[in-house]
Amino acid sequence: MASTSWFGPISERCDMRIQFIRWSILALSLLTLGAQAAPTCEQPGGASVIRASAEQGAALSAWSATIARRDTPEAERIQALIQRGETYRALGRYPDAESDLLQALTRARTANLTALEVVALQALGQVDAQQRRTTQAEERLEAALDRARRLANPTLIAASANALGNLRFEQGASSEAGRLYREALQAAERVDDPALRATIRINLARQSAGSAQALRELQSARGLANQVAATTERVDLLIGLAHVARRSAPGTQGQTLAREGLTKAAELASQAGLDRAESQALGGLSELAEERGQTTEARRLAEQAIIAAPIDAYDLRYQWEWRLGRLLRDQGDRQRAIAAYRRAVDHLQRIRNDIPVEYAEGRSSFRETLEPLYLGLADLLLRESASRGDAEGTQALLREARDTVEQIKIDELRDYFRDACILPLRQEIETLAPRAAVLYPVILDDRLEILVSIGQRLYQATTPIGREPLTLTAEILALKLRYDQPIDEEATQIHDWLIAPIQSWLDAQKIDTLVFVPDGPLRAVPLSVLRGRGQYLVERYAVATAPGLKLLQPDVFSPTTMTTLLAGLSRPGPVVDELPGWWVDALIEQQRGRGRGASADGSSRRGVSVRVRGAAGERRPSGPSRAATNEKIAALSLPGVAEEIDQLAQRVPGRTLRDQEFLLDRFVEEVKGQPYRVVHIASHGLFLGPPEENFIVTYDRKLDMKTLAAVLKPKELDQRPIEILVLSACQTAEGDDRTPLGLSGIAIQSGARSALGSLWPVGDQATQRLMRDFYDQLKQPGTSKARALQAAQKAMIASGGEAHPSDWAAFILVGNWL
DSSP states (O other): OOOSSSSOOOOOOOOSHHHHHHHHHHHHHSOOTTOBSSOOOBOGGGOBSSOOOHHHHHHHHHHHHHHHOTTOOHHHHHHHHHHHHHHHHHTTOHHHHHHHHHHHHHHHHHTTOHHHHHHHHHHHHHHHHHTTOHHHHHHHHHHHHHHHHHHTOHHHHHHHHHHHHHHHHHTTOHHHHHHHHHHHHHHHTTSSOHHHHHHHHHHHHHHTTTSHHHHHHHHHHHHHHTTOOOHHHHHHHHHHHHHHHHHHSOHHHHHHHHHHHHHHHHHHHHHHTOHHHHHHHHHHHHHHHHHTTOHHHHHHHHHHHHHHSOTTOHHHHHHHHHHHHHHHHHTTOHHHHHHHHHHHHHHHHHTGGGSOSBBGGGOBHIIIIIHHHHHHHHHHHHHHHHHOOOHHHHHHHHHHHHHHHHHHHHHHHHHHTTOTTOOOOOOOGGGGOTTEEEEEEEEOSSOEEEEEEETTEEEEEEEOOOHHHHHHHHHHHHHHHHTTOOOHHHHHHHHHHHTGGGHHHHHHTTOOEEEEOOOGGGGGSOGGGOEETTEEGGGTSEEEEOSOGGGOOOOOOOGGGOOEEEEEOSSOOGGGGGSOHHHHHHHHHHHHTSSOOBOTTSSBBSSOOOBOTTGGGOOOOOSOOOSOHHHHHHHHOOHHHHHHHHHHHTTSOEEEEEGGGOOHHHHHHHHHHSOOSEEEEESOEEEOSSGGGOEEEOSSSEEEHHHHHHHHHHHHHTTOOOSEEEESSEEEOBSOTTTTHHHHHHHHHHTOSEEEEESSOOBHHHHHHHHHHHHHHHTSTTOOHHHHHHHHHHHHHHHSTTOSGGGTTTEEEEEOOO
């Protein structure tokens, strides 16, 4: 049980040891519905960017003084270490928290203070869980429960079982969580502590959501909460109970429980001067009223929640301003709605680095908070700009909408990579390419908005096509491209929705390059393949993809800096035994002729189409392939790579690493030791849903993206960045519109200016030709990367034999197109 914000309550310091243990147990047992599940950004030196409140700052100072005093009794010092560590954890300062808690654990063991050892273990388990160290979290929480059982201390048993139950529930092991909660409740019944029992019953309600038992548990928890004497604790329990009741109790009874709990919590908090808690309760009541369609009442309560919130409670203020903006929008007051949305975004930006990339229970902070808020503001701004008559005001609104979309792109990458510290490079790259147009499709529920940036001017077009039909058409086109099917119908339809409405502006400005900042399902579709005026789009424009212009460096490529590392793997070695078995087996099936092996050009295909984990309900087996080693090597062989590397070595200066030379450690040493500006890797690679599963195959081991970024990033810091990273045999999994972000992320995380890769497996012959022509064009003075790719693709279209888009459109240029 916890408040509905990200920041759990920090209780007052207790002087007596038993009071301290009880406080720590409750703090660790409370259901952290909003707790962070991953580290937040930190400043150099490990200082958290989250600012402590005045109360937290005072408490930290007091605990630090207690720890520093030489005459502090050991038990009190351990208590202070745990309390300070818990506060650091709440502030997202995980290294500091872990340092304090480990010291507390060591001291407790040395002093044989087992009860404090249990509390320290629980706190460390929570830190581990929030940093995704699940195995270590399990070990520590299980150890805490084991020691509590041996002590036969019912309070410690209750809290330890409850804490481990929370972890199991978040892992999806609901039955095991229920068993632990019941053990916790059985122990808690032996303790005169209604708050602890209420906490466990609320957790049981969450575990049995939707059942009659959930309602019974919540009703019991309400009765127990009313027995709690401490106002702060009672209010926290009532707010947490209401939060769970809304989600877990069936029918109107859950809503009634929630409303009654929040009403009482608001009353108690107001009487006790608990401004933050009062604001939380009022905000919850506003949400309930909004769900019932009581717009006027919901608006009144939202305004009261804003007034009650402490001035620096940005985590609450953004939520209430957001709700107020939605209510004003629904009432037709667009101007005031925009103002409320702007305030919400401003509040959110103040705490942006506090927000984890993932909330408890695996909920994405981007999907649930950031994207809908930013998209809601962009929606209102675009509606307002379309109705304005003055050019200056319209441009200001469009710039704000464009900047809002850019922020969506930045935060989406943070979310995808579960890394809150990918920072934008705020450069105005458009000014360097006067004949380039940047396209921002904004997919809304009821329409498609198209923002076009040309030079310093923005244009807006609206297509009356909703999210669902657009998504379906894009998905069909993506599948047809992967499976060599006719695409004219879908390619023409999306062209008519996306390009035709802006064609006159492109013609008037003599645009020759289109830079696509894609959204949602359009990420899986290469813009080059759209058809209009009887041509593919790439026949009229050079095409590039950008994750967002604020994430790019604006430098112009020079062919004089083409020192290239060519790494190719035509026949793998020991690496075959550490590759995912399901993927290797799919390649073997293709090799045997039972899979999709031939490309449109008749040559073998570099890879096999795969779907992201969980797509279509399938589950992939874990572990390596059981096939014979020689069969795995044969299936992973890429016979065309040798010729590709030979051809390119004749065209560009540099070094080659082929087959047995392409060892992971040697590749790393080579990149670090030489001033390469182009890195070309011709080897199997795979971009799946989870970024941590993405990899490239070297002769002896997998090259994961974290390692690749670590190798390339220092070159950017030394002002010698990789201009372009080419992945000529990698592929992106289908079934998730976010997997193409993997290619974008490589460029951003590694500091490479651009990345060139494919969205699906491509034939050997087609790849060789496209790469050969691409490098020939890239060597020409004044040719941009996008124009070089365009020329190579146009040559393949004109050749006739390899004209099917599946063999040339798969390759996309991501990042700096200059």
